[in-house]
Amino acid sequence: MIARLQKVDKVYANGVVALRGLDLDVGEGEFLSLLGPSGCGKSTVLRLVAGLGEVSGGRIEWPGAGAGLSRGDIGFVFQDPTLMPWATVFKNVLLPLKLRGVAPDEAEARVREAIEMVGLEGFERAHPRELSGGMKMRVSIARALVTHPRLLLMDEPFASLDEITRFKLDNDLRALWARQRWTVVFVTHSVYESVYLSTRIAVMTARPGRTSSEVAIDAQAPRDEAFRTSPLYNEYCRDVSARLAEAIRA
Amino acid sequence: MRGGERMASVPSVGSKVSDVRAVPEVLPPRPRRLHVWGAVGRALPPIVIGGATLAVWELVVRLNQVPSYILPGPLLILTTLVRDWGTLYPSLLVTLAITGAALLVATVAGVAIAILFTQSKLIELSLFPYAVILQVTPVVAIAPLIIIWVKNIPLALLICAWIVAFFPIVSNTTLGLNSADHNLLDLFQLYGASRRQVFWHLRLPSAMPYFLGGLRISGGLALIGAVVAEFVAGTGGAQSGLAYRVLESGYTMQIPRMFAALFMITCTGVLIFLLLTGLSHLVLRTWHESAVRREG
Secondary structure, X not given: OOEEEEEEEEEOOOOOEEEEEEEEEEOOOOEEEEEOOOOOOHHHHHHHHHOOOOOOEEEEEOOOOOOOOOHHHEEEEOXXXXXXXXXXXXXXXXXXXXXXXXXXXXXXHHHHHHHHHOOOOOOOOOOHHXXXXXXXXXXXXXXXXXXXXXXXXEEOOOOOOOHHHHHHHHHHHHHHHHHHOOEEEEEEOOHHHXXXXXXXXXXXXXXXXXXXXXXXXXXXXXXXXXXXXXXXXXXXXXXXXHHHHHHHHO | OOOOOEOOOOOOOOOOOOOOOOOOOEOOOOOOOOOHHHHHHHXXXXXXXXXXXXXXXXXXXXXXXXXXXXXXXHHHHHHHHXXXXXXXXXXXXXXXXXXXXXXXXXXXXXXXXXXXXXXXXHHHHHHHHHHHXXXXXXXXXXXXHHHHHOOOHHHHHHHHHHHHHHHHHHHHHHHHHOOOOXXXXXXXXXXXXXXXXXXXXXXXXXXXXXXXXXXXHHHHHHHHHHHHHHHHHOOOHHHOOHHHHHHHHHHOOOHHHHHHHHHHHHHHHHHHHHHHHHHHHHHHOXXXXXXXXXXX
């Protein structure tokens, strides 16, 4: 296990209770999706795990990380690409390494590796405005991967994309994860996306959010278009949808 | 992952990992072209309107036989400008020197003050009202005091012009430095960036369009401040600027010369604006919506 959230509460300064008594374990190497209705606190969970906010109650432990997972071990992909518009693709991906003072030669090699991983070779010198939404998101993912993170946090990264691009990025992300096996915590409000990508799904209640149930997606077959149309996939989608409906009612 | 969105030939790096066929999302970056005809097309309408106005002006003056001490025609103003160039040109250099120095000091001080403001909300709240007070106090009202207090006239003029010019830079740059994307700020925090790194790699580039917008306004204001201060100071001799030439021409009823000096002030203002617009375009041309050509 890489992280354990125990009875976590989060109350914002304006009095909004985002989370109440949330329990969640994140296993090493798993692809965990947080599924829930809009505003249920999914993004808040990611921000707390990333250290971008303080818990109001409860605790976050890092049992599998020795003295604690350092910030260098975490990659974060926001809902928007969140790129620096004045910087090229190369410089955007380079940013985390630059901030950490990684030697230029090593940094360049790692940036090229990350750019190749997301299939953007040839676009190193392009500016974000020259890219499509899907490509911007690829840059954002490359930036998160360039540090070789142990834990990758993704906050509805494909929510604003059209369905075709989204399917393609889902395929590619899943294939990358299958090769690299980082731990991924993926926030989504799409049942279909969560079933397709995940090894486990944590279903959250409406605000104040907490986990209401968990589903292990135990599908050994490769996640591809055949899986998307398989009875097993449909069965999981039906099960998760029912759990989500129940969580919303709870 | 793969770059299958590209229209051009794509290395098949990730073709094994994706089953959805490539959908063109974007064209590869194209080499930039000079849009000469576009620039000519933009410049032509104001030139035509300006030329037509001057022609009508000349015609009205000639047909009505308007005396030159009331309203000289454009041709007379032009010949006066050429004839008196020896007197007017040094004055232009004086005004330009004050304007340039005031703009330089306004830029350096304005950016420094804006950075100071962003270091602490308390500092901003404490000092910003005084910046506003300086801005809203008419320079023509305080220029006599400054000229009395500061014995060195060029320095007094510089201070007056600076007071007028510095506020847009302070105000815009402060706004820009505070406008950095919050998600990017989170990202910098996540990657353990120092305050200095956040400033250099995020806040400063984010503020650049705002700063350049302020600089364009301040360029014109520095000239206005210099001219107003020269009017108040009314200094003669070798160190007189264009405003003094306007005053002097009024006193001696050399109205065509007055118009020639006014024309030079106007041209200087336009030139400053064009230069600063060019600078802004140069800095922002690759990424900011204000400077990038729309496709299609």
